[in-house]
Amino acid sequence: MTGNLTAFLYSDDFMKYYFGPSHPFQPGRVKKTKELLEKSGVLEGAAFLQPTKDATVNDLRLVHTQRHIDFVHSSSMRGFGLLDQGDTPAAPGIYEGSLAVVGATLEGVEGIMQGRFNHAFNPAGGLHHARADRSAGFCVFNDVAIAMRAFQRRHNVKRVAMIDIDGHHGDGTQSVFNGEKTLTVSMHHYSNGFYPGTGSDDDDGEGEGKGYHINIPLPFRAGDETCIDAYREIVIPALEAYRPEAIVHQFGVDGHFSDPLVGLGMSTRSYEEIARMTHDAAHRLCDGRYLVLGGGGYNEDAVVRSWAIMFCTISGQYPKDPAVFESWHDKTGIPEPDGVRGEVRGTVDRLKRDVLPLIQ
Ligand SMILES: [Zn+2]
């Protein structure tokens, strides 16, 4: 790998991943992130816009059943009804939009393995709730799992690690790898009645995979210091123990304190620090092979600023005027309730004692 290049993966067809004007999941945030970075002069030189291609059915088959693929295709052509039991509409064109999203994620895998760049970000990806045989939670096909399978099966990468910081448990991705020694870590809000209801700290894989699937449940309004400490004490040591050859990072930002759906307490400071720690780990452990995907995030302004900050942090390319970068950071936060810090401390200590030692 020569130099240190970061691709911003982008297709105009991302806008077809659209469930309608009143749905919380909006592709406009992807476009606005690109426009903010372009306008600020970040996508010049070592960081650049990388056009992408659509995925094929063969690509989807790395993870999904033919039955599920056919169901999405025909539902999308019909253009009404639902793809899951709840809130993922069969919007017209959603199949084509999904192919664009998955194709961009796979362009990230290919570019990294061919040495065209060492980091890549697909802001439209990170669709971590989709299962092999069904859509779920706004996620039609699971591009996170597809990327991991592409690293393994198309590039003979034996050890691919996946970190998921979305406010919701990365249940779909974990379900694909749960019985395998493939590291998945998810840090998310976990409380009674909160979607999808899984991802407690004792949910750590099955059979061969026992201990290779780490969940860090966070209580309501867990804030920056608590989340950054948990990440530093669990996620980074897990990566060091696993010694990955590539890292896939689901970078959903619905854990932001302003998010209307999640109820965590992170600010842009958490996202900057998490990006910095993971990017450093990628250089230290796997030659910088680091693929970042988007995910949840339902306050558009917070999403765009958080992703822009993450992208500058991993690429090392910043707006020329440092005041512009600083202006993307939150000016305020939200107080963390009493007891949250102690509760997460207990979780972190238990994971350190019982789960981290299982990784080989
Ligand atoms: Zn780098």
Ligand SMILES: [Zn+2]
């Ligand atoms: Zn989410």
